[in-house]
Amino acid sequence: MTLLNRRNFLLSGAAVATAASLPRNSAASPHSQANRIALASYSVWRFKDDLKMQMEDCIDLAAEWGFDGLDMLHIQMDRTDDAYLQQLKRRALVNGIDLCGLSIHQGFVTSDAEKRQQNIDHTIDMIEMAYKLGVPCLRLNTGRWRTISFDELMKNRGIEPTPAGYTDEDAFPWVIDAIEKILPTAKKCGVLLALENHWGLARTPEGMLRIYNAVDSPWLKLLMDTGNFLENPYDKLKQIAPHTAFVQAKTYYGGGVYYT
Structure with a gap:
């Protein structure tokens, strides 16, 4: 069975509208839509x-x-x-x-308060752009320390050293505070923030859930990238699934730049 070409489908809109006005099949499952x-x-x-x-x-x-x-x-x-x-x-x-x-790309994992504010301002601008486009969901990152290059980060399977004098424990309050400052704009624009498991403090489900639970807002949910938990992925995906609003599904089928 081949998929109906979308443009042909739209051109047949009159017939579709007529069909939509007919009674539904009472035997149809309420969960049948993919x-x-x-x-x-x-x-x-x-x-x-x-x-x-x-x-x-x-x-x-x-x-x-x-x-x-x-x-x-x-x-x-x-x-x-x-x-x-x-x-x-x-x-x-x-x-x-x-x-x-x-x-979008932004990050709040830095001891520099001015840089964090710049990323807050950028995120607010992106929320307002999403609103103009009618986009209901915005991908959010925690950011990372950037002590090594992205190539090195991938070689180390998402793990990077922290700067001297700092640990990840220092960064969690920065990320939580930044998201809380962004939330009023998200609520005003009706744009849901979705925190992705995209390295940094969101490299683990525990890190994601710590931020999610601390913020505790209906305007923050999680974004599940099926390829970003590199060890025991299915167990980790299950942990964030109940709070996930958006899924970016991918797999490494071979010949990848970093993973195969």
């Missing part, structure tokens, strides 16, 4: 310059491949002015694609 699945724009880039495409092309590709939505990576966007954002919003609508997530 999970909605989005394409991550990162999946068609992967930080390879020769693969990078414009976000509008990612929207078109998501529609062509039969996805329900698009999870957008902010650093993949060449423009963020209001006119461009509204162009993206319209393009997604006419293609039947939900702009369901915005993944």
Whole structure:
């Protein structure tokens, strides 16, 4: 069985609207609808310059491949002015694609209060951009110490040394305080913050849950990346599953840059 081409589906909207007005099959299961699945724009880039495409092309590709939505990576966007954002919003609508997530890069794991504030301000700007796009969920990181390069971090399986005189215990209050300062904007804009298991203090489920429980807000949930718990992943994924609002599913099928 082949998937119905999304554009053909939209062109047959009159027939669909008519069918929707008919009585439902009483035997249909209330749980029969499959999970909605989005394409991550990162999946068609992967930080390879020769693969990078414009976000509008990612929207078109998501529609062509039969996805329900698009999870957008902010650093993949060449423009963020209001006119461009509204162009993206319209393009997604006419293609039947939900702009369901915005993944950003920021971090609060630094002893420099000024740098933490800069990252707070950046995150607030991104929440407001998500609001303009109609994106309901924003990927959040804890950040990391950056005492080693990302290549070294991957070689060490996500573990990095702390700066002299500091431990991870020092960083947890910084991250919690930063998120609490961001929450009022998230609530005002109706954008859910989703903390990802993306290295740093969120490298373990215990670290994620410590932050989640300390913040204790309906506007903070967790984002599960199925490829970022490198040891005993299924047990760890189960720990964060009850508080997860967004899943980025991936696997290492071979030939990866860092893992295979």
